[in-house]
Amino acid sequence: MLDLNLLPLFLAVAEEQSFAAAARRLGVTRSAVSQGVQRLENACGIALVVRTTRSVRLTEAGTRLLAMLGRPMADIGAALEDLGGDIRPAGHLKIAVTSIADAFLSGPLLGSFAEAHPDITIDVTVT
Template sequence: MAVPDLGDLSSFMRVADAGGFRAAAQRHGISASSLSDAVQRLEQAVGVRLFNRTTRSVVPTEAGQRLLDRVRPALAEITVAYEGVTQDGEPGGTLKLDVPGVVARHILPPIAAAFLTAHPRIQLEISVTDGLVDVMAAGCVAGIRYGEHIAADMMAVPIGPRRQRYVGVASPAYLAAHGTPHHPAELATHVGIGHLFPSGRVSDWEFERNGERIKVKPQGRLTTGSSDIQIAAAVAGHGILFAFEEFVAPHIQRGELTVLLSNWPQEFDGPRIYFPRSHRRDPALAAFLRFIKAP
């Protein structure tokens, strides 16, 4: 079997990460035909088909995925070695992340800005998705999610606050008209503003204290995945809302919303950046992990 060209291996990885030849060409500023030629040469060299191609997608075959899993860390090692003798070892490349809305709005902005200043040769691509994402299929190097949404086979590192919480809020006008609940069980008789996930599932309100567990399904006229619409409705008096404290804090400070059931705290671990083990030597990701771990 002929020894494959490193450039062809790199092109193969770029197409796999982008999910297609055209997307990879646009991302890296090269022609789709050159990428196609590189993959064809690589398939001839290894003697097997590496991609299943349709009009809508380009997905690695089983053999292609095995090769990708082996090639990715090897190419990362080569990049690290190269950068060790150029630019004083300053890492480069593109770090593509997928993050949920609360992280994009309240946690990542100062981190991303400071990281770009500290590493001028690294580019950041950050997509915002509130649903679950297969980071490999999306062509991302890593993602940021909360613990319950991270697969057990992923590596994960905390980023941002170590603890966060949801708070229940309602407008003074709503509470004047409907009364103030003092126990979670009373929420069943109130109007709730529901949170709709991209999967179509509506989030329940869950509480636990001193061994007592209570789950309430919000009942109301509004269910949405938009925090902006939820908060506007709550401020207008259309029901009780449970949301990230960061989202509603300004409205609480202005007196537009009142905190409810503060003696039933809904605290949870903060977000973590997660990635496949094979990505851990990616130079841009490694630099980002060092940055967020630094004191």
């Protein structure tokens, strides 16, 4: 069974034309990227990249896979980003402060927070 988590690794390598650059972009190790692409190649039963000590280039199969995956992966990324835009912080925030800190919080800091997050109710206890 194909692990779909390997596809972003392949796409990053294809776009960056480098395992090291793909690893930096994805925030993972170069080894993780290399092994992931190798597992994808094993699952597909065909080489997707040609590796040399100085370069990485796509095979014909890799070029075809990149062309087929590019748009759907971009659409999935955009859809996931759009979902995040609808999430607004909500709930109840309880704060216990000293009287000195209260003078600092109850001014513009707490007011601007309340304006920015209208779905959060704030309960301040001054000790």
